[in-house]
Amino acid sequence: MIPPPFDYHAPKTLPEALALLGRLGEEAKVLSGGQSLLPLLKLRFAQPAHLVDIGRIPGLDYLEEKDGYLRIGALVRESALEASPLVRSKYPILVDTAAVIADPIVRNLATVCGNLAHGDPANDHPATMLALGAEVVITGAAASRTVPVAQFFTGLFSTALAPSEVLTEIRVPVPPAGSGGAYVKLERKVGDFATAGAAAFLVLKGGVIERAGIGLTNLGPTPVKAAEAERHLAGKKPEEAAFAEAGRLAAAASSPSADRRGAVDYKKEMARVLTVRALRRAARRAEGR
Amino acid sequence: MAKHAITVAVNGTPRQAEVESRLLLVHLLRENFRLTGTHIGCDTTHCGACTVLLDGVPVKSCTVLAVQADGRAVATVEGLEKDGKLDPIQEGFMQEHGLQCGYCTPGMLMTGRALLDRNKTPSEEEIRRAISGNLCRCTGYVNIVKAVQHAAAAK
Numbered sequence: 089m090i091p092p093p094f095d096y097h098a099p100k101t102l103p104e105a106l107a108l109l110g111r112l113g114e115e116a117k118v119l120s121g122g123q124s125l126l127p128l129l130k131l132r133f134a135q136p137a138h139l140v141d142i143g144r145i146p147g148l149d150y151l152e153e154k155d156g157y158l159r160i161g162a163l164v165r166e167s168a169l170e171a172s173p174l175v176r177s178k179y180p181i182l183v184d185t186a187a188v189i190a191d192p193i194v195r196n197l198a199t200v201c202g203n204l205a206h207g208d209p210a211n212d213h214p215a216t217m218l219a220l221g222a223e224v225v226i227t228g229a230a231a232s233r234t235v236p237v238a239q240f241f242t243g244l245f246s247t248a249l250a251p252s253e254v255l256t257e258i259r260v261p262v263p264p265a266g267s268g269g270a271y272v273k274l275e276r277k278v279g280d281f282a283t284a285g286a287a288a289f290l291v292l293k294g295g296v297i298e299r300a301g302i303g304l305t306n307l308g309p310t311p312v313k314a315a316e317a318e319r320h321l322a323g324k325k326p327e328e329a330a331f332a333e334a335g336r337l338a339a340a341a342s343s344p345s346a347d348r349r350g351a352v353d354y355k356k357e358m359a360r361v362l363t364v365r366a367l368r369r370a371a372r373r374a375e376g377r
Numbered sequence: 378m379a380k381h382a383i384t385v386a387v388n389g390t391p392r393q394a395e396v397e398s399r400l401l402l403v404h405l406l407r408e409n410f411r412l413t414g415t416h417i418g419c420d421t422t423h424c425g426a427c428t429v430l431l432d433g434v435p436v437k438s439c440t441v442l443a444v445q446a447d448g449r450a451v452a453t454v455e456g457l458e459k460d461g462k463l464d465p466i467q468e469g470f471m472q473e474h475g476l477q478c479g480y481c482t483p484g485m486l487m488t489g490r491a492l493l494d495r496n497k498t499p500s501e502e503e504i505r506r507a508i509s510g511n512l513c514r515c516t517g518y519v520n521i522v523k524a525v526q527h528a529a530a531a532k
Binding site (some may be wrong): 089090091092093094095096098119122123126127128130139141143190191193196197278279307326 | 378379381397398399401404420421422423426428434435436440441442444445447488506507509510511529
């Protein structure tokens, strides 16, 4: 399959890329890892007249903790996230997530920021970033702004990004002591999109859940933040009864559609089961077990 | 649509081409450079038959634009043999019967080579994880894993 014709631009700096995007408007798409965009072009699901490749802009592949956040630059590959000693030691939920995205070869090019910017509710990082309370930095020619991931997804394949803007960074709050997170994905085979997925993040204090975050993958037209389930957990002990009710509330918050991966009722049941499993693992990690 | 003049170091030799923006790397290799060892399998980023190394890293060349490879190094299966001597990964596939129909083999060889370049003594699990983006429809995985182990032991 050959993509439809387009003009290719390879700016060397971010201001140059932003100026191009500002000029080309709706006609342009940003290319970074290309592992979602190029398949879309090949299938003719998208036919932009211009691709602006940010892949040659130096300095966008940083992955570091600074001022209270883990900062993931636009060109950090999934493979780099997965291999990072910092991420492996302090953010196991991010390793859970990266390790189940597509396959290792795709992850050598696919970017973490692209996984959000693509706006696909079947992508895995959105649920995790919702659970972690992450933010994205959106940069335009005139200014940049910070948007909570919870407000980033506006519809199926649509996000808060304007055509002239680039998602330049994901900011994950550095996890406090006594916290833990986990991502659990049900897939038919290696590399498939999730039949369903659940991310959970718990902050424990004095044996009680101080704060909880829960995100769901491929269980609605946008990534789902299970806010009621999160509220239910606050103030409870990290125990089965609380997890069971949170699972029920998370399933109720989901609105999956039926496809070859399963019927609606099945997917809602998987939302419940996976939420409970993610909570159990998050609690074990929070308790250092 | 403007064409792009690109230079790609293919198996160590700089090669030039005038390409359309939309040309995929796999087509640059197969059609412009006539290096047909890199196979097109699913053409949908799943099967890994088209795996080549871009600056030493395995990528699916059906999901990379030729222009993205401009100024970079690409290694294909044709570059494995050196001075009439098979690469240990090729020797391993031969000795351990690591191929049946052979369609996935170029991709398996490149993924295996890249794994051994960064991990000289991979465990069986590490080998299996590394090739999880390369599908063998003959399902010859047992011997493919043995072939990579054979190559690891050879050095």
